[in-house]
Amino acid sequence: MRNIRLLIEYEGTQYAGWQWQKNQKTIQETLSKAVERVVQEPVKMYGSSRTDSGVHALGQVANFKTTSAIPPEQLIRAINFYLPHDITVKDAADVMESFHARYDAQSKIYRYTLLNDWIRTSLNRNFCHVCGLLLNTDKMLDAAQYLIGTHDFTSFTTRALQERNRIRTIKRLEIAKEGKYILFTVEADGFLYNMVRTMVGTLIEVGRGKIMTENVRDILAARNRNLAGPTAPAKGLCLIEVKY
Missing domain, CATH: 3.30.70.660 (Pseudouridine synthase I, catalytic domain, C-terminal subdomain)
Structure with missing residues (x-):
């Protein structure tokens, strides 16, 4: 099982914040669905900060675990293909299994x-x-x-x-x-x-x-x-x- 860390940029204008919500479009949901289309399996996406509705990000960090063998560079291109233009994955990297985007933040x-x-x-x-x-x-x-x-x-x-x-x-x-x-x-x-x-x-x-x-x-x-x-x-x- 791999643990992948993502660096994400987004304009939050059209979203009800980062965190998944019922009946509202969020960054976490949109990103998770794009990643799942690439790795072909369910993922649980963890974000470093629960930005509110309308708030933007240049350096949001998230991580998810996957059995996919797709290299990080290819993951970036593939995930961005399925994302709307107001959300962009800027970087992807394999990290230690214990890494957690939220709880490890200093x-x-x-x-x-x-x-x-x-x-x-x-x-x-x-x-x-x-x-x-x-x-x-x-x-x-x-x-x-x-x-x-x-x-x-x-x-x-x-x-x-x-x-x-x-x-x-x-x-x-x-x-x-x-x-x-x-x-x-x-x-x-x-x-x-x-x-x-x-x-x-x-x-x-x-x-x-x-x-x-x-x-x-x-x-x-x-x-x-x-x-x-x-x-x-x-x-x-x-x-x-x-x-x-």
């Missing part, structure tokens, strides 16, 4: 793209959130420092009661301007449901002066979702890399 890197302009974009409309308000990125950077480290992120998840352990470690949270775009890059050992999008929504409120910089520390300590900012739209979020 950290994940997400990037949120914000277009800070009052004029919308057409070409990039599915990959960024447009905010026409004047934002103070220096204040946003200062506020972001309170979120770095190991904390209880109950205030930054919309499903606190469904998460037994709400402790996560943010290794870095960077905010950079590229022209009219503001890029939020977050690396952590794991993320709660809507955690990145809620942090971004809160930092936007800091940037526009609705939340004071030092109040982010208090919001974090309060463990109360109602005190944080709104959840930023899914289309601005992209899984960049998973580290092992």
